[in-house]
Amino acid sequence: MKSAKTEQRNPRSRGLDRKSTLEILRVLNGEDARVARAVRRELPKIAKAIDAIVNAYRRGGRLIYVGAGTSGRQAVLDAAECPPTFGTPHKMVQAIIAGGERAMRFASEDAEDSVENGARDLRRMKLSRHDVVVGVSASGTTPFILGALRFARERGATTICVTSNPGSPITHVAQIKIVPDTGPEAVSGSTRLKAGTAQKMVLNMLSTASMVRIGRVYDNWMIHMALTNGKLRRRGAQILQEISGAGASAAEHALRQAGHDLPAAIVMLETNARAGDARRLLEQTGGNVRRAIELAANSKTQHKNRG
DSSP states (O other): TTTSSGSSGGGGTEEEESOOHHHHHHHHHHHHHHHHHHHHTTTTHHHHEEEEEEHHHHTTEEEEEEEEEEEEEHHHHHOOOOHHHHHHOTTTTTEEEEGGGGGGTTTGGGGGGOOOHHHHHHTTTOOOOEEEEEESSSSOOHHHHHHHHHHHHHTOOOOEEESSTTOOOHHOOOOOEOOOOOOOOSTTTOTTTHHHHHHHHHHHHHHHHHHHTTSSSSTBBBBTSSSSSHHHHHHHHHHHHHHOOOHHHHHHHHHTTTTTTHHHHHHHHHHHHHHHHHHHHHHHTTOHHHHHHHHHHHHHHHHHHHO
């Protein structure tokens, strides 16, 4: 641990407790500014990881995060936000945190020390070779995560690591290594700072870009979100108006006809299809709105050519 960059003392934050509030904030902000650059250097590896995740989804596999402490909480947060944002089944993106649900609210550092528990928790999920397992560990030394990744490799799953320490043990286990080198923290060893911010950025990229690739986003609209309350229904109607150019009343009418299924309403307005036909087009394209619209256009063209 002593040689880990995230554990070293940061020369830029020395004397932190003698600084004014504004000076402390300038130090923290200056360190945070380094995070995006560190993540940018890892973009080719992140892209490789996303391609693996997309391939897993297409084979019916899952994206499974494994983490402990801050890393585990970041993982749980990212997984929990996928269903409402992208309309995915809860099982499609999942997260395991050492210590279970209680560790989300209360520190449970001792739970991360068991290699066996990491493997056990993945075994309980009936891991398959079609799944992708992402181990998230700032230090890259967490036994719980190492155990999970080793088990995943034994089962033939694709393994990815996200860590801020180059050459750490986790990088020797994972097949795809994402290592944003964020360096020493402003408060020595407090990886909830820069390392945690880098993890948040990387996990957001993994989930968001993979969802875009499989058609859960149309242009840059999150069209598969669940319209479960008034605010979201208004947002859905606004998105529908922007995509189709329809007026407010026409958009709301289409949404009602589609049973507040935004992708179906988009296909209806873009292709003049009925609700049932729009749903069938989406079923044929795995929910991909752009492909559904193209399929409808191709069908019309073929019909005209036959006529």
